[in-house]
Amino acid sequence: MNLAEKVQKAIRDIPDYPQKGILFKDITTLLNDGMLFSEVIDYFSEKYKNVDFVCGIESRGFIFGAAVAAKIKKGFVPLRKKGKLPYTTVAEKYALEYGFDEIEIHIDAFRNIKNPKILLIDDLIATGGTAEAAVKLIEKVGGRIEAAAFIIELTFLDGVQKIKDLGVNVDSLVKY
Numbered sequence: 001m002n003l004a005e006k007v008q009k010a011i012r013d014i015p016d017y018p019q020k021g022i023l024f025k026d027i028t029t030l031l032n033d034g035m036l037f038s039e040v041i042d043y044f045s046e047k048y049k050n051v052d053f054v055c056g057i058e059s060r061g062f063i064f065g066a067a068v069a070a071k072i073k074k075g076f077v078p079l080r081k082k083g084k085l086p087y088t089t090v091a092e093k094y095a096l097e098y099g100f101d102e103i104e105i106h107i108d109a110f111r112n113i114k115n116p117k118i119l120l121i122d123d124l125i126a127t128g129g130t131a132e133a134a135v136k137l138i139e140k141v142g143g144r145i146e147a148a149a150f151i152i153e154l155t156f157l158d159g160v161q162k163i164k165d166l167g168v169n170v171d172s173l174v175k176y
Helices: 003-010 034-047 060-072 129-140 159-165
Strands: 012-015 023-026 053-057 075-081 089-096 099-106 117-125 144-153 170-175
Touching (some): 003 034, 003 170, 034 060, 034 144, 034 170, 053 060, 060 075, 060 117, 075 129, 089 129, 099 129, 117 159, 129 144, 129 159, 144 159
Parallel strands (some): 053 075, 053 117, 144 170
Antiparallel strands (some): 012 023, 089 099
């Protein structure tokens, strides 16, 4: 069984969460399998070992992003919901599949390094609104995105197209 098949087998479906009609892909079952979680981190770490920073989208993107950043010994940059970062920020609004939100990044997230290579990572891409906002934020503060990586892609929502339209390569481990 290859890595994508193992990950797909490990993910649990939760119907009607967080609201009726949504089939939630629960990654906690992947996270609590230490060997499989480690394989996922190794996969992304090997593929993107030459980036300068790893950016993770709140909150599950923090889990994967921080682990990859530590493994490749690069800095981790959190993209957080509005009002959660303590220093001067840049913000971007976006639409969710069931509402609206806003994320922020510190203006000095990349320590004034010119054109740093960035890996953006999150657990899942659905409609692409969050990832699209993340790409725009990273570029606003001077980052150059090498790839946007996701554990899960919900292909029927076509969110990946929003990211590709911004000129970003997309890497999804598992597709539904």
